[in-house]
Amino acid sequence: MGALSSSSTAVVDGVALTRRFGATTALDGATFSVPAGVTGLLGANGAGKTTLLGLVLGLARPDDGEIRVLGLNPSTAGPEVRARIGYAPEHHRLPPDTRAHDLVRHVAQVHGLPSRAATNRASDALWEVGLGEERFRPVGTMSTGQRQRVKLAQAIAHDPELVLLDEPTDGLDPVQRDDMLALIRRIGTEFGIHVLVSSHLLEEVERICDSAVILREGQVVASGPIRELTGQGRGLVVEVEGPVEEVAARLVACGLEVAADGHRLTVLERADLPRGTVHDLVRDAIADSGAGIRRLSDRTVSLEDVFLEVGA
Amino acid sequence: MTAVDDRLDDAGGSGEARIVDRGYRHYDGPRTGRWGAFRALVVHSMQRALGLRRSAAQKVLPGLTVAIAYVPAIVFVGMSVLLKDTLLANANVVPTYSEYYSFISAAIVVFSAFVAPELLCTDRRTGMLGLYLASPLTRTSYLGAKAVAVVGLLAVVTLGPPLLMLVAFTLIGQGPDGPAGVVRLFGEIALGGLVVAVLQASLSLAVSSTTTRKAVASAGVILILLASAALSDALVSGAGARPELFCLNLLQLPFELVRRIYGDISPVPSVASIPTITLVAAYAGWTVLFGAITWLRYRRLAVDR
Numbered sequence: 001m002g003a004l005s006s007s008s009t010a011v012v013d014g015v016a017l018t019r020r021f022g023a024t025t026a027l028d029g030a031t032f033s034v035p036a037g038v039t040g041l042l043g044a045n046g047a048g049k050t051t052l053l054g055l056v057l058g059l060a061r062p063d064d065g066e067i068r069v070l071g072l073n074p075s076t077a078g079p080e081v082r083a084r085i086g087y088a089p090e091h092h093r094l095p096p097d098t099r100a101h102d103l104v105r106h107v108a109q110v111h112g113l114p115s116r117a118a119t120n121r122a123s124d125a126l127w128e129v130g131l132g133e134e135r136f137r138p139v140g141t142m143s144t145g146q147r148q149r150v151k152l153a154q155a156i157a158h159d160p161e162l163v164l165l166d167e168p169t170d171g172l173d174p175v176q177r178d179d180m181l182a183l184i185r186r187i188g189t190e191f192g193i194h195v196l197v198s199s200h201l202l203e204e205v206e207r208i209c210d211s212a213v214i215l216r217e218g219q220v221v222a223s224g225p226i227r228e229l230t231g232q233g234r235g236l237v238v239e240v241e242g243p244v245e246e247v248a249a250r251l252v253a254c255g256l257e258v259a260a261d262g263h264r265l266t267v268l269e270r271a272d273l274p275r276g277t278v279h280d281l282v283r284d285a286i287a288d289s290g291a292g293i294r295r296l297s298d299r300t301v302s303l304e305d306v307f308l309e310v311g312a
Numbered sequence: 313m314t315a316v317d318d319r320l321d322d323a324g325g326s327g328e329a330r331i332v333d334r335g336y337r338h339y340d341g342p343r344t345g346r347w348g349a350f351r352a353l354v355v356h357s358m359q360r361a362l363g364l365r366r367s368a369a370q371k372v373l374p375g376l377t378v379a380i381a382y383v384p385a386i387v388f389v390g391m392s393v394l395l396k397d398t399l400l401a402n403a404n405v406v407p408t409y410s411e412y413y414s415f416i417s418a419a420i421v422v423f424s425a426f427v428a429p430e431l432l433c434t435d436r437r438t439g440m441l442g443l444y445l446a447s448p449l450t451r452t453s454y455l456g457a458k459a460v461a462v463v464g465l466l467a468v469v470t471l472g473p474p475l476l477m478l479v480a481f482t483l484i485g486q487g488p489d490g491p492a493g494v495v496r497l498f499g500e501i502a503l504g505g506l507v508v509a510v511l512q513a514s515l516s517l518a519v520s521s522t523t524t525r526k527a528v529a530s531a532g533v534i535l536i537l538l539a540s541a542a543l544s545d546a547l548v549s550g551a552g553a554r555p556e557l558f559c560l561n562l563l564q565l566p567f568e569l570v571r572r573i574y575g576d577i578s579p580v581p582s583v584a585s586i587p588t589i590t591l592v593a594a595y596a597g598w599t600v601l602f603g604a605i606t607w608l609r610y611r612r613l614a615v616d617r
Binding site: 057059078079080082083085087089091093094095096097098099102106107109110111112113114117121124128154156158159164190191192 | 335337338339341342343344346352353356365366367434438442443444445447449450615
């Protein structure tokens with residue numbers, strides 16, 4: 001197990017994290033790093049996402065391993081860590097008879113803002129999430145979309161360094177979902193607050209996140225920048241007219257990974273080769289085989305492909 | 313110079329005005345830390361229980377209860393002013409400070425059955441507990457803040473009316489003799505009020521920690537108070553059991569301690585025969601038991617996130 005240093009630039013660092021609940025192992029040696037920016041925490045239900053958020057917040061201690069959040073150990077400095085974190089839970093149940101502004105202001109105060117600053121920033125936060133005109137309405141009279149925005153406002157009102165969002169688009173219609181995703185992206189870029197989004201919606205994470213951590217049965221099966229994760233399967237798709245087998249054999253002989261499907265060949269890029277080399281090798285193999293090209297295109301890999309590939 | 317600048321000059325504008333979108337601003341001011349979080353939760357909880365910043369309907373029950381607790385004090389003070397000679401002739405008309413609690417025991421029971429469920433059950437039911445525990449508050453400091461809020465609110469009922477009487481009687485010349493007497497009586501009032509508030513608060517917090525339904529918790533508090541009084545009375549008065557079993561009476565136990573604080577003697581001989589140390593030990597035992605129930609319950613409570 002590698003030791004974590006407090007000088008790490010990562011927002012959250014976890015090494016060999018294990019957390020058990022009785023006979024159930026919710027996290028099983030999870031090692032990951034959440035960099036600056038917007039990061040998605042992906043996994044099916046029961047993959048360990050909520051347990052991991054609990055460890056980040058310092059609400060539970062790992063049975064084994066080590067975690068650092070914003071350079072601190074949340075197990076021993078929980079209140080200090082939580083003062084610098086904003087959190088929006090998955091559930092929509094908020095005090096129905098409390099006005100949105102009162103709720104956001106109160107949560108900001110609990111996170112350490114003096115009364116006057118909390119009042120001002122509660123208004124600002126509600127304006128930022130698009131509830132400026134609705135801020136004095138009781139939460140119980142608001143729609144699900146508005147409640148999601150109230151949850152977001154209370155998470156950012158105290159100006160945290162890191163915001164944890166648990167299924168922030170749950171219950172939203174497509175238009176509201178787009179607005180919410182744009183807002184989360186703004187928080188991570190324009191507002192300068194690091195964001196960790198827990199979600200099982202891959203397309204959302206791919207749209208707004210810079211990085212992702214993918215969990216399966218308590219283990220991290222993939223993590224890193226989205227660009228790298230989806231780039232791992234990058235390559236070419238070529239439809240060949242003529243001796244397909246010969247073309248494939250020539251490419252394999254060059255050390256490339258090739259999958260054949262009828263006249264279609266999928267050729268994966270090799271990380272050790274300069275970009276564009278595969279294109280040249282494919283061109284040469286086809287020319288040398290006397291075959292023709294019906295179609296040639298880049299192979300694109302979505303986060304869903306990665307997700308399925310790692311079995312999450 | 314552009315045409316727009318010309319028009320601004322014509323309109324008397326300086327040409328310097330700009331509409332500024334401030335956007336998101338970071339906060340560089342002071343932060344209050346854990347103590348600030350604790351204080352914010354205490355204040356917010358007290359405001360919520362009193363119905364402040366809430367609809368008029370939410371203010372009715374706390375308002376009525378507080379009024380019921382204070383009305384007898386106001387009436388007694390008024391009687392003392394208006395019927396001074398009559399009262400002097402018959403001093404028993406105005407109750408002593410310890411006897412005052414028998415006039416407002418119903419208000420105390422109702423208030424204690426209302427306050428803690430409002431503060432604890434609501435947080436669990438609405439998911440606020442999860443938000444609090446994602447803040448600098450810990451489970452222990454959360455419970456501490458709630459306990460302070462509940463005791464503070466109950467003190468409004470148990471401490472306020474006797475203090476009002478002390479101030480009023482002192483002002484109309486019927487108070488204790490000299491500053492020393494006032495200070496001593498103030499101390500007795502403060503201690504007596506807290507004795508009643510702390511036990512009621514610990515009981516109602518313990519009951520409220522077991523359910524998310526406010527009505528169930530309120531009914532539970534009232535039921536336990538009345539059942540304990542009935543059981544104790546049946547054992548001591550009905551079955552002739554040891555007088556110390558009076559300590560099972562959670563309703564009257566704090567009131568009897570208040571009598572001892574003021575130096576008064578219980579009108580019930582069997583109760584008067586119980587040593588004060590026994591009453592204090594029983595009081596402390598109950599308070600610790602209820603506190604432990606609440607803490608243990610919250611220590612392992614699964615928080616809805």
